[in-house]
Amino acid sequence: MKSVDSIKNRKMRFWLKKVLWRHIVGIIVASFALFPLVWMISAAFDVTGQISTQQLIPVHKGLDNFHQLFSNTEKPFGIWSKNSLVIAISAAGMQVIIGALAAYSLSRHRFRGRKLTLSTILIVQMFPQLLAATTLFLIINTFGKSFSILGLGHQLPLILIFGGSALGINTWMLKSFFDTLPTEIDEAAKIDGAGHFEIFRKIIVPLATPIFVVTFLLSFIAIINEYLITSVILGLDGNNMTVAVGLQQFIYGQYGKNWGPFTAGALLATIPVMALFIFLQKHLVSGLVSGATKG
Amino acid sequence: MNIKAVSKGSKYVISFGVILLLLLMGTKLFQDKAWFLAIFFYLSAALIFYTYSISKNTPGKYLLPGVLLLTLFHIYPAFYSGAVAFTNDSNGHQLSKEQAIAAIVQDSKVPIDSQEPIKYQVLLENDSDKLFVIFKYDSQDYWLSDGNTVKSLMIDSKNISMDGTIKEIDGFAVLNTEQAQGQVSVLQNLVINLESGISLQPQDLESLEVSQPAFVYNLAKDELVNTLSGEIYTPNDNGQMVSKSGEALYPGWKANVGWRNFSSIITDKEIRRPLLAVLIWTFANAFLLVLFSFLMGLVLALIFNFPALRSKRFYRTIFIIPMAIPSVLSILVWSGLFTAETGVIDRLFNISTPWLTHPWWARLAVLIVELWSTFPYMFLITTGAIQAIPGEILEAAEIDGASALKSFTQIKLPLVVRTVAPLLVASIAMALNNFGAIYLLTGGGPTFSNSNGNAGATDILISYTYKLAFNAQEGNNYGLASALSILNFLMVGIISIYGLRKMKTMEGIN
Numbered sequence: 001m002k003s004v005d006s007i008k009n010r011k012m013r014f015w016l017k018k019v020l021w022r023h024i025v026g027i028i029v030a031s032f033a034l035f036p037l038v039w040m041i042s043a044a045f046d047v048t049g050q051i052s053t054q055q056l057i058p059v060h061k062g063l064d065n066f067h068q069l070f071s072n073t074e075k076p077f078g079i080w081s082k083n084s085l086v087i088a089i090s091a092a093g094m095q096v097i098i099g100a101l102a103a104y105s106l107s108r109h110r111f112r113g114r115k116l117t118l119s120t121i122l123i124v125q126m127f128p129q130l131l132a133a134t135t136l137f138l139i140i141n142t143f144g145k146s147f148s149i150l151g152l153g154h155q156l157p158l159i160l161i162f163g164g165s166a167l168g169i170n171t172w173m174l175k176s177f178f179d180t181l182p183t184e185i186d187e188a189a190k191i192d193g194a195g196h197f198e199i200f201r202k203i204i205v206p207l208a209t210p211i212f213v214v215t216f217l218l219s220f221i222a223i224i225n226e227y228l229i230t231s232v233i234l235g236l237d238g239n240n241m242t243v244a245v246g247l248q249q250f251i252y253g254q255y256g257k258n259w260g261p262f263t264a265g266a267l268l269a270t271i272p273v274m275a276l277f278i279f280l281q282k283h284l285v286s287g288l289v290s291g292a293t294k295g
Numbered sequence: 296m297n298i299k300a301v302s303k304g305s306k307y308v309i310s311f312g313v314i315l316l317l318l319l320m321g322t323k324l325f326q327d328k329a330w331f332l333a334i335f336f337y338l339s340a341a342l343i344f345y346t347y348s349i350s351k352n353t354p355g356k357y358l359l360p361g362v363l364l365l366t367l368f369h370i371y372p373a374f375y376s377g378a379v380a381f382t383n384d385s386n387g388h389q390l391s392k393e394q395a396i397a398a399i400v401q402d403s404k405v406p407i408d409s410q411e412p413i414k415y416q417v418l419l420e421n422d423s424d425k426l427f428v429i430f431k432y433d434s435q436d437y438w439l440s441d442g443n444t445v446k447s448l449m450i451d452s453k454n455i456s457m458d459g460t461i462k463e464i465d466g467f468a469v470l471n472t473e474q475a476q477g478q479v480s481v482l483q484n485l486v487i488n489l490e491s492g493i494s495l496q497p498q499d500l501e502s503l504e505v506s507q508p509a510f511v512y513n514l515a516k517d518e519l520v521n522t523l524s525g526e527i528y529t530p531n532d533n534g535q536m537v538s539k540s541g542e543a544l545y546p547g548w549k550a551n552v553g554w555r556n557f558s559s560i561i562t563d564k565e566i567r568r569p570l571l572a573v574l575i576w577t578f579a580n581a582f583l584l585v586l587f588s589f590l591m592g593l594v595l596a597l598i599f600n601f602p603a604l605r606s607k608r609f610y611r612t613i614f615i616i617p618m619a620i621p622s623v624l625s626i627l628v629w630s631g632l633f634t635a636e637t638g639v640i641d642r643l644f645n646i647s648t649p650w651l652t653h654p655w656w657a658r659l660a661v662l663i664v665e666l667w668s669t670f671p672y673m674f675l676i677t678t679g680a681i682q683a684i685p686g687e688i689l690e691a692a693e694i695d696g697a698s699a700l701k702s703f704t705q706i707k708l709p710l711v712v713r714t715v716a717p718l719l720v721a722s723i724a725m726a727l728n729n730f731g732a733i734y735l736l737t738g739g740g741p742t743f744s745n746s747n748g749n750a751g752a753t754d755i756l757i758s759y760t761y762k763l764a765f766n767a768q769e770g771n772n773y774g775l776a777s778a779l780s781i782l783n784f785l786m787v788g789i790i791s792i793y794g795l796r797k798m799k800t801m802e803g804i805n
Contacts, residue, residue: 014603022604029595030613032667036628037620039639043631098361105357117358123792124369132372134764134776135379139332139372146327147320164364171361196353225621227731232765244623248735251627259631266624277619278612285615285675 040270043263065264077265079239080246084224084269087155087162087242092219094163095170096212102167103174104200108186118175121167136161137232153240158233162223170215177211178204214283221273243269310347314340335371339363373784380556380777386770388534388547395548396512399519399536403509404494412502413495416460417475417482418467426481429461430495430503437461440487475500510544519544556778566775569743569750570759576658577755581726584665585719591666592673593711597703600681611678615671622668626735629664633736654752657737661753665732669722680714681707720794724787733758756783 044065046058069077106118137152140161144151151157186199194202205212227244234240241249243265250262277284321336342363346355382388390398415430418439427441429448436447454462463469470478479500487495487503492511498504509523519528519536528536534550537543559566595614599607617625632639633650641647650660684707692702733739739754739762749762756779764776 018601019604022598022601023606025595025598026606026610030610033614033616033671036625036632036667037616039632040624040628098364101357102361105354109354109357111352111354114354121365123788124365132369132376132780133761134773134780135372135375136368137765138379138773139375142329142332146323146329160364161368164361164368167361167365221621225623225731227623227735228761244621247624248627251631257631263628266621266628269624270620273621274616274619277615281612281615 037270040263040267043259044267046260048260065260066268069261069264069268072261074238075246075249075261076239077243077246077261077268080241080243081269083155083234083240084242084244087159087230088220088223091159091162091223092216094159095166095219096216098163098166099168099170099174099215100205100208100212101200103171103178104204106171107175107178108183108196108199118172121171124168133228133232136229140233152233153235153237155234158230161229161233162219162226170219173215174208174211177208181207210283214280217276217280217284221277224269224273306347310343314344317343331371331375335367376777376780376784379773380781381551381553382549382774383534383547383552383555384549384773384777385775386772387545388549388774390546390548392530392534392548392550395534395546396519396536398546399544400492400508400510400512403521404506405509405523406504406506407493410505412498412504414459414501415497415503417470417478417500418464419470421466421468426478426485427467428482428485428487428497428503429464431459432489432495442485442487445487445489472500552774556774559775560778560782569754570779572743572752573750573754573756573759576753577727580658580661580665580753580755581723581729584662584669584726584729585722587662588666588669588673588722589677589715589719591670592675593677595670595674596677596681597707600678611674614674617668618671622731623735625668626664626732629660629667630736633660651737652741654741657741657753661733661736664736665726665729668732669726672722676715676718677711680711683714684710717794720790724790724794727755727787727790728757728783729755730757730761734761756786 042058045061045063047060047062047064048058106114140150140152140157143157144154148154149156150160181204185203189199189203224242225244230242231245234242234245236245236249247262247265247269250265251257251259317336317340321333321340324333324336342359346352346359350356413430413432415428418427418429419425420427425441427439429437429439431437437450439446439448448464450461450464454464456462461469475482482497482500485497489495493505493507495503495505509521510519510528511522512519517530520526521528526538526540526542528538528542528544531537531543532550533547533552535543535545535547560570561567599610601607630651634641638650640650648656650656688706689702692706697705733753733755737751737753739751739758741753742749742751750759754762760776760779760783763772763779765771
């Protein structure tokens, strides 16, 4: 009886000494991490929409902000969401396809200039595209004079710009994954008479589906998040904007800061992205960490 | 066999379709004088044809689409930035020289006092209902014009009344003064430019005012002469026509100014002073952020890499939530939280802080927000690095009687730092260009009172460049913005290459 007690006691002391303070630190850091999110949720459901009276638990709860968000015809949240989805899905898709083709070749074929290609891809990518925003603006402006659909204010040039960033970090990620697939399968297929494209389509693609999903998601989130080039190319005209650029108009507007509908929209845009992130946490984290700690 | 033939057929259809499209687009660009883009499209078409129809080189077939897009949207802009940096491209300097001079001449029209106004009549074309005016000028001929074109017209004398007015013309309805009244809005905007440089413009419903440009361009001497004052304007090296007394004419044109954008960064006090402050903050911000963020990540990794803590997985999920919220939105929410006095932070802690309006508080706010968005990544990679340390090493140290502190400072820390050092360098490179956090949170502000209204206390080079190019109060200066972009390219490039070397990725390519 006594020994059980002392074990319990020891366990208790160990918990108090080694674990408790970890929970305290954990709770403090967690509140820092969640701070803006919690406030975003509370503001979204607070019908007063006033930042100066905002409480953690809203006094006047309601869905007014969401009604406002969807009934505003000058700031059409529905159209922005559609724009964001169209741009992000097409461009991320383009990135995965073009990146996968390049990565396959870089992983499986040996050719002159291969190392040069790999290092060029990495170095060019190190120069962030947004530095060239000025120039992209001028180029797209020139395009627009000849083909209006490729000009400023249209989605197509933006999709091409983002999709064209395929040769970069994505290609590297895909190539590292392809490298882990045993080449024996390719060779067996080659003996059976499969061409290089057939090997890619029938062997590599099915095996690499998980990494395609991760790459697609990372690109998708990055594009949804993009602000500078999107606003430069699409301009600040009501129906053209994406969620990221458009929601900003609620708080930079002429008539003061309208936090209610902004936070409501931000919450709606955050939920699906966050759900995907947490759902695929294991893959994303292992992708980031393995890419980081290798070498 | 059959399927192969079909897929081969469709491959040719697709590649020839793409080639045809590129050729057509190249031709259109060529007609519109976008030379570089036109050449790019032609070359792409040729390369696609070569790679997919002639060449036996397999890798090329997989790499070409990516390489073409990379060239157009990454490499070409980089070089174009380089070229623009050597021009004075800015508001008022975007036309070519010919266009600028034509615009100056066109804008300088003054009425000729000696010339009597010319009588005119208004016509409507029967088929199109389009408005024309008819008038008699310089000769016995009548002239017909809709503002865009002018042509002479013979009119049967039986259709002309005694006072010279026209009674009727085939294909047109002749309006009387009352009917013409209804067309006043069209007539107000009508300008008829004759080949001689003289312009005619309706001054009322019956007569045209005759005017001619005050400026005459002398092509041989490359000078503009003001025929009224006799003043002579010659081109300067900044793409403008200026008189001897220094009066400049607008618009100017895009001129090659050599290294002036770069040298002005050093010599022009108006540019240098804010830029120096911006540069210092650019680096201070990046280094401080990475330092704090790494330390926070490392400490958290050490605390939560503790097997007895059963809820560590739960904490990890919470800690990485900042990575999962679209950063544009979270930064804007932070900007609301930081609002002075009425903001949540001030009310929560019952303080009154000039966040975002006082330079040092604004810098602190920027760092807090950046720390919030980057510590999860640091936490993940340091956790990975700690877990990758072989257990035997730590056990051996324990047996040798090393204290917990010693095993941390002598073993864990050096190993972790060595593993993540390249990532820290990459993070610094990224922080140097962390446009979103700065631009959305503070807009670069609070603005320096002594700058020309652009640079602010939290501006980093990229946000300052953006303002110069797209948001400037004195007009957009693309030339200077491009020069700064190149500076930024070099800065980030050097740091990145250093990081790459460290990462040994280049050696690891196999």
